[in-house]
Amino acid sequence: MDLSYGPQYDAFREEVRDFIGKHRDQAPKGQGIRSEAVRNWQKLLIQHGYAARTIPAEYGGHGGEPDILKARIIGEEFAAAQVPGGLGSQGISMLVPTLLELGTEEQKRQFIPPTLAGEMVWCQGYSEPNAGSDLASLRTSAVLDGDEWVINGSKIWTSTAHLADWIFCLVRTEPDAPKHQGISFLLFRMDTPGIEIRPLVDMTMAGNFKEVFFTDVRVPKEQIVGSRGEGWYVANAILGHERDTLGDPNAALTRLNRLVELMKTETVDGQRAIDNPAFRDRLIKIQARVTAMRFNDLRVLSSRLNDGSTDTGLARMITKLQATELRHDLEGLGIDVMGEFGLMYGKGPHLRDQGSWQNHYMYFLGLIIGGGTSQIQKNIISERGLGMPREPKAVIPAEH
């Protein structure tokens, strides 16, 4: 057990702190992803290696060597200073790594530099109304007509669709092939004729999610990543990236500390919530879970650093399930300690912390479901982690 990062990393941490101290005035303050402030900040971060760190310079990245600990330190320091880090849009976190691995040279040059710079914004077209957990059953079709794909169908849960220039989209191109082998991964512009976007209001009452409808949308045939029918495998590389980012234990720790503050200030009958033994017990229970997840994360990180020399497969697989359930519980305790104030929502009076407890409580319920539901996670854990057999396939059509 050796939890020090080592002297060269201590020096690197100092560098990051210096940078943040010097430049924090230039950081965007809530401007949208299309703002100049965001683009300038992103450019500065790439220049210094705090964003797009390991992406080759020829594609607009910083061109640094992969270093998990440096990446971790950057994340920790920006979070601690409450300064926004590099852009984490779906284009950057999901599409760019995929193109680097599977795109053609031309695609890399065309798409990666503007995406990293924040000039080209992407949305993701995966889920459909009838293809959620069973994503591979998706039905949006693309039929080749001369030099163009003709796309018909619809996508759901498409966040930022209204802001996006482009979409990376899974479509069925081989209707007669087995379902996993009939999918292709297409890239196309969101202003192509035949695309309609409708807001999908979620329980937080935000309209960030969208539904996107395609009617005879025509897309040049070379705008495909991988070959025809390989889209499922292209997309799976990306899903792995998404799951890795959902369980940030430092974010949970930040919220836990905020919760302690809330419990020290919120009073009922003149008694602070922290002085109520029942609330205090719930707090410490959650603190133990947050602590355990922090060390679980360190264990996984350490195994990755040491070339996976120790088997932490299960520790990794449980992260999405546990981290999202934990955050939901943590935010829910925040509501409970406020009592009726925990019901306040929207723009009215008596809000605590801008209503973030209520908002996150619902938002994390969404994350329990999104990106592979808790039930799908349990299938993965039991099948891949514990070696238990898959549920036998049965064809039981829904009753109509």
Added chain:
Amino acid sequence: MEFGLSEEQGLLRESVDRFLDDNADLDRVRKFADDPDDRGDDIWSGLAELGVPAILVPEAYGGIGLSALDAAVVAESLGAHATPAPFLSTAVLAVAALRLAGDEAQRGAYLPRIADGSLRIGAAMSELSGARQDAGVEARADGTLHGTALFVLDPDADIFLVADRTRRFHLVRADADGVEGTLLPQVDRTRRIAEVAFTGASAEALHASDPELALQVIDLGRVIVAADTLGAGQEMLDQAVAYAKQREQFNRVIASFQAVKHLCAEMAAEIEPSRALVWYAAHALDEVPDEARLMACHAKAHLAEVGQFVGKTATIVHGGMGFTDLLGLHYWFKRMGFNRQILGGPERVREEAARVQGLA
């Protein structure tokens, strides 16, 4: 950076596992449970050959001088095998008490004999984590002990380590005049506990009387108990998965039903982060003193909850067989139940965790 066990710690775990697989299987555990005269001497002497009682004893006293994390690794193995052995009382609590509160002569007199496995010390210190009415031990100026100690761990030891009401430690021979032990039949038959009445027994007080030292002994004990539950819980999960893979109902192995698989996944999802928590808590005892007590509390209380969940869930996966004595699954269930209560139940320990942080 390396978060995890070293190669040596892996080998330590393997050697203890191998010995217990070969020499302390469930049949051997049942014999201990059924025969009150069986002290498990063969098991303890075999473990002594591997150096288990010597782990925390400094080299200067004939020990190996390893860390709390090494002791936790051994505790995981003992929990996984539901092993009847005086590890917690003798090799952990007594060694820690002697190291922290004993003087040179006391360490020299007892530690070498603990290390070689020839001396067993029972632990009479439940008062430190929960004083009960009509119980408690008072030490008088003449060096005699008076009162009753409840829940004394490993009462068939040669000597008792007794914590008095001022949290000072004393050593007293089990066969001394004025020491009367009564076995307390209890649910976990892999451990023995007793009520011991002291009526003027002559005792030797450990040199240092600082009550803080006793709390440090408890911190270590709590991490070791948590590690025992970690091992026992992992074993119950492994047994549940193995059983589900071979048990057939409705013409399928039950491991193919999501209702069963998800129970197993939930157990794994609780156990994995617990492993990291227990390892860190053990590490903190030696290396991060500022966090040691809080982490010990978290490990003890959290593993109590995880152990309860896994004990119940693994039994359910086994169906009716889990409820029988035939499989013996209940030995682990009860061991984790025992671990939950001793050295402080989870509610009490969480309250201590709050106090450590100035929240209570």
